[in-house]
Amino acid sequence: MAEEKQTCYEGSSVQSFQFYLEHSGEHKAILQCVHNLLPGEFKRVAEGKSSLDVLGVGSGGGEVDAQMLTLLQSTVPAVPITADIVEGSSALTDNFKALVAKTTNLQKIPFAWHIMHSEDYEKHVKAKGVKKFDFIHMIQMIYYVDDLAESIKFHHSLLKKNGRLMIIIETAHGGWDTLWKTYKKDLCVHAITEYRSSAEVISCLKSQGLKYEEHVITNAFDISECFNPSSQTGQRLLNFMTAKDNFYQSFTSETRAGILDLLKNKCSTQRDGGVFFNSNLSCILVHA
Template identity: 75%
Template sequence: MAAEAKQTCYEGSDVESFQFYLKHSGEHEAILQCVHNILPGLLKRTGTEKSSLDVLGVGSGGGEVDTQMLTLLQSTFPAAPITAEIVEGSYQLTDNFKALVAKTTNLQKIPFVWHLMNSEEYEKQVKAKADVKKFDFIHMIQMIYYVDNLANTIKFYHSLLKSNGRLMIIIEASNSGWDILWKTYIKELQSDIITEYRSAGEVIACLRSLGLKYEEHPIPNSLDITECFDPSSQTGQHLLNFITAKDFYQSFTPEIRAGMLDLLRKCSTEKDGRVFFNSDVTCILVYA
């Protein structure tokens, strides 16, 4: 899970932990593969007869996925000017995003507006304005865990869509390993940042209750957690710390640690002596 949405989240060592996870998880690669498969057709539908395209990224982190999507937008609509607004609570990750834009030639043609704040702060800012900007494409990748009110958040961003626009929500799949772990041990894992764990199941139930039209796209993914079962492995410790969003060996009793490790193994498959944790993700496209 990406923990970008809170202002106090993902600075300093937390950024290193997040980047360590991304390096080992292959999650961004899996998401990008899905994006490249579905986005061109989606954007052609949303971009039909549009003279320009306005994009909003919420909880965009270091911009690794955003830059790929914007590049895809440019190639799909070479004649249409694109604007991009980014809502991100982490100063360090925003700096990483800006550095990525600076070294990507085609993105230097896109005007960026940076909102260094979390989702709730952005919502308050927008609602205080008389003239509200609308967007053709809004994406929220691995950040819906961190908002205070799921229904209100979805309603707000849905209200910012232009006619024929799309809201993309990417989140851990229902019954994935993450979903099972966090719902089994929510009392032990919850914190000021995550008080309620959500997966695609909660998002879809919310969309149905709001009467919004959507479509789902599965994103298969797995995480090699073999090292997690070796207490002497630094890699294993780093992964366990990220998976639980805590210091695994300091925060939990031996009994809780043993239970979590047993659950991790049950939510995994084994191949060639390696243990692969179910990290399936779901892409949900919400219609305007």
């Protein structure tokens, strides 16, 4: 059996990711955008159709997917829905399955689970053929694909008539973009080998001549604890933000100092005695 490709969230990374979600408010910001934008999009997508097929790529523990599927059900209650989920982390897929098991409305949806990297799913589809989809979403996962242009082209090719591909990614020139591009040599060494923001995605969409709209999702979270070396919360946030198991042991003292200075002065806003990291996102809706 071929060696499984390293994905972001296995083992200790799962706990690190969940800790980040609890502190960053990221899912809340994404869900607010989803609830504002998607009902209108879902009506357009569903027009004249007797069923709807959804594909989630990199769906994690399913918290956002569950809300989107529930929203889709309430927007077009008479239309049956299927959901295919592609996720590289078996632990996060188990979380998603547990969420479905305790959510009555989701139990009406037939799920197909593909525990694999998105590139392996692509190979699988190209070898065997697969159904097309009305709505495909790739939320905070485009950092992990090997070939960005090919991945966008492939997933766009799976859209049915009037379908939408939704990509949510960190916005260009935000805190993450600044941190990861400034310290690319130190950070882009494991699961993420090339950092991407909305700028790279939009460049790909333009070069492929695809129609899209971009909506900015504003978000910021308090990273004041990151500047207290004895703070457990600060260390755990730094571990996640730099994709390292131990921030203080993973870098030279010079690099650590540089990262902390950048986080405070270029990636964040200081207010009310706190340091708030700019973690704005872009929601990009690509038309079929």
